[in-house]
Amino acid sequence: MNPKTLNARHIWLIGLHWGRHAVRGGAGLVYLMIALVFGLSVAHMVIMPVEQLMTAQQREMGTKDPEIIRGTIVAVGQPILRFVLGLRSMEDLTRENDVPERSKAQSTAGGDTARADRWTNFLLEKRPALLSLIFLVLVFGMPFAISFLAFNQVTGDIQSHGLRYLLLRTERGNIYFGRFLGTAAFSTAVMAVLIATITLYLGLRIRLYPAGALAGWALHGFLVLAILMLPYIAVCSILSASVDSPFLSLVLAKLVIGGVLLFSILGGLKWETMKLVRYALPWGWQNHLLHPDPSHWLGAALACVLYTGVFLLLGYARFETRDL
Amino acid sequence: MTHAVSIKGLSKRFGRTQALHEVSFEVPSRSIFGLLGPNGAGKTTLFSLTANFLKASAGTVEVLGIDTRYISRLQGRLSILPQDAEFQRNVPILDQLVFFRRLAGRTKQQAHEEVLHTLDMVGLQAVAKRRVSSLSHGMIKRLGVAQAFLGHPEVILLDEPTSGLDPANARQVRDLVRQLQERATILVSSHNLAEIQDLCDHVAILDHGRLVLAGSVDAITRSRRECHLGLSRALQNGELERLLALPGLRSIEPTSAATGRSGHPLRSVEYLVKLDLSAAGIDQDTVIAALLRTLLDLGITPRKLTEGRSLESQFLEVTGHPPQFTEQT
Numbered sequence: 001m002n003p004k005t006l007n008a009r010h011i012w013l014i015g016l017h018w019g020r021h022a023v024r025g026g027a028g029l030v031y032l033m034i035a036l037v038f039g040l041s042v043a044h045m046v047i048m049p050v051e052q053l054m055t056a057q058q059r060e061m062g063t064k065d066p067e068i069i070r071g072t073i074v075a076v077g078q079p080i081l082r083f084v085l086g087l088r089s090m091e092d093l094t095r096e097n098d099v100p101e102r103s104k105a106q107s108t109a110g111g112d113t114a115r116a117d118r119w120t121n122f123l124l125e126k127r128p129a130l131l132s133l134i135f136l137v138l139v140f141g142m143p144f145a146i147s148f149l150a151f152n153q154v155t156g157d158i159q160s161h162g163l164r165y166l167l168l169r170t171e172r173g174n175i176y177f178g179r180f181l182g183t184a185a186f187s188t189a190v191m192a193v194l195i196a197t198i199t200l201y202l203g204l205r206i207r208l209y210p211a212g213a214l215a216g217w218a219l220h221g222f223l224v225l226a227i228l229m230l231p232y233i234a235v236c237s238i239l240s241a242s243v244d245s246p247f248l249s250l251v252l253a254k255l256v257i258g259g260v261l262l263f264s265i266l267g268g269l270k271w272e273t274m275k276l277v278r279y280a281l282p283w284g285w286q287n288h289l290l291h292p293d294p295s296h297w298l299g300a301a302l303a304c305v306l307y308t309g310v311f312l313l314l315g316y317a318r319f320e321t322r323d324l
Numbered sequence: 325m326t327h328a329v330s331i332k333g334l335s336k337r338f339g340r341t342q343a344l345h346e347v348s349f350e351v352p353s354r355s356i357f358g359l360l361g362p363n364g365a366g367k368t369t370l371f372s373l374t375a376n377f378l379k380a381s382a383g384t385v386e387v388l389g390i391d392t393r394y395i396s397r398l399q400g401r402l403s404i405l406p407q408d409a410e411f412q413r414n415v416p417i418l419d420q421l422v423f424f425r426r427l428a429g430r431t432k433q434q435a436h437e438e439v440l441h442t443l444d445m446v447g448l449q450a451v452a453k454r455r456v457s458s459l460s461h462g463m464i465k466r467l468g469v470a471q472a473f474l475g476h477p478e479v480i481l482l483d484e485p486t487s488g489l490d491p492a493n494a495r496q497v498r499d500l501v502r503q504l505q506e507r508a509t510i511l512v513s514s515h516n517l518a519e520i521q522d523l524c525d526h527v528a529i530l531d532h533g534r535l536v537l538a539g540s541v542d543a544i545t546r547s548r549r550e551c552h553l554g555l556s557r558a559l560q561n562g563e564l565e566r567l568l569a570l571p572g573l574r575s576i577e578p579t580s581a582a583t584g585r586s587g588h589p590l591r592s593v594e595y596l597v598k599l600d601l602s603a604a605g606i607d608q609d610t611v612i613a614a615l616l617r618t619l620l621d622l623g624i625t626p627r628k629l630t631e632g633r634s635l636e637s638q639f640l641e642v643t644g645h646p647p648q649f650t651e652q653t
Contacts, residue, residue, distance in 0.1 A: 005396050010427055013427060017423050160409065161377075161408055161410065162409055162411065162412065163409075164372075164375070164404070164406040164409040165409060165424065166424075166427075167376070167377060168375055168395065168398070168402055169399060169428065170396075170399070321379065322379075323377065323378045323379060
């Protein structure tokens with residue numbers, strides 16, 4: 001590998017061409033549909049009960065009280081967030097529900113619990129809670145969806161030998177990194193559309209939060225999702241550069257992304273150390289992108305960049321030396 | 325004579341299959357070099373190694389003095405029409421070719437003009453805005469040829485450029501290749517031996533991954549000291565004896581019947597004439613001139629004279645396969 005052979009103009013042109021034509025190729029369109037359907041469904045599931053609550057309040061009281069609604073969202077969202085963030089097990093939550101007084105006593109005693117409460121309070125009370133809940137689900141679910149866009153960065157053209165028209169016109173590295181860039185740009189654009197749609201709906205229709213707070217947190221969430229997709233796209237790059245069949249690349253991408261999490265969860269039930277498997281991908285870090293402490297979310301963002309770099313280099317090493 | 329392409333000890337193995345085995349030859353500059361061989365002989369593999377699509381198991385390929393392992397140094401100087409590569413099906417052909425030229429540093433406007441000019445050369449300008457998926461097989465082939473001719477490459481590899489084309493389009497491609505010879509070295513593989521003989525000045529024949537013959541077409545065909553003769557009528561016994569009495573003639577054997585299936589005499593009766601140039605002071609031109617004079621004296625009109633053996637006969641001899649069974653069209 002020789003970085004001197006990389007050409008920024010070529011990478012840019014290839015990324016632009018790839019991004020522009022990703023929709024025409026089919027995979028981009030599929031991803032766009034999946035991302036929007038998934039994202040908007042999540043938003044619908046989170047927002048719908050609130051809308052029902054608001055309607056009921058209007059009917060019964062003749063007016064809407066945002067304070068009561070926000071309080072209800074916090075009360076309902078807190079145990080869910082604690083579980084999703086990995087701060088409580090399902091057993092803990094059940095026990096807390098059964099013995100609330102004892103639980104309350106525990107929560108004030110334990111340092112971990114205090115930290116947990118700080119995190120959940122930040123997401124539910126200091127930031128627009130509805131957006132926080134949506135972001136948490138998207139952070140969990142989008143890595144599964146991204147493989148529909150990223151599985152075929154080069155593998156289809158390896159199979160059809162279409163890359164051969166490019167190989168005498170540019171370096172392999174420019175093709176590899178250009179395609180990654182185009183895929184990442186397309187993914188980022190889809191995230192922007194999704195987050196903008198949800199935020200506009202919350203701001204114009206629900207009106208529970210000040211516009212400034214909503215816009216700021218939406219921007220943070222957009223950046224979180226944009227940066228989180230990078231290592232997963234890079235994993236797909238490795239697979240795409242390693243196999244000759246787009247279908248096999250897609251299956252492997254699903255198996256790797258889902259398998260690491262599943263292996264970690266199921267293995268962790270029997271052996272504690274198996275939980276560490278989740279760190280093979282950003283699964284172990286990614287929720288920290290929504291942490292109140294800047295050192296946490298900056299660290300998690302840095303981890304995402306490092307994962308991306310390592311995965312990209314591994315994939316590039318394979319792409320550079322293989323028969324095309 | 326300088327060499328545009330130099331191949332030394334080139335081998336390629338796919339698992340257990342030895343696709344190429346220590347192939348070495350050189351391609352002179354500004355030549356049209358034909359690559360022949362039965363199916364699976366390794367022609368496409370050789371082209372792919374030359375373009376660095378595949379990594380060689382052993383040996384080296386140099387194009388314009390540059391080792392193709394450092395292929396980036398040849399950007400813009402080497403181009404290829406790959407045999408089985410597909411374009412992006414849902415992208416307009418103009419966009420694809422403009423993108424290729426932009427990689428060569430052209431502005432959008434320059435790239436646009438160059439592409440339209442090249443598409444015009446292959447008769448595709450009218451469909452420039454159509455998607456590849458809407459083009460016929462022949463059009464896609466011509467599009468492949470167009471992308472190989474884009475810019476000013478010094479070496480062009482054309483892997484079966486006329487396969488799948490109708491005779492008119494095939495001829496158009498051959499004419500383009502001839503025009504390009506003034507400024508480029510061209511390597512062509514083809515299943516059409518007559519086309520290679522007509523188009524190329526040098527040739528290499530591969531069989532089972534090994535080089536079995538390489539050299540100029542002229543040297544290969546003339547070196548056999550034979551010629552094919554087409555006459556206005558069949559030779560009678562006395563006439564045959566008179567011809568064989570000429571110095572330098574070894575044998576004259578008919579290679580076609582005197583009459584067709586319907587019993588009518590054919591316009592031209594074919595003979596294979598073998599020469600014996602071992603005696604001092606006899607050369608091929610003198611012998612052929614004497615042969616033609618004698619035929620005219622006998623009142624026989626020579627309708628055709630081809631010196632040397634055809635490439636087809638040569639191909640059959642070195643590979644052991646009749647060419648019609650060696651390539652899929």
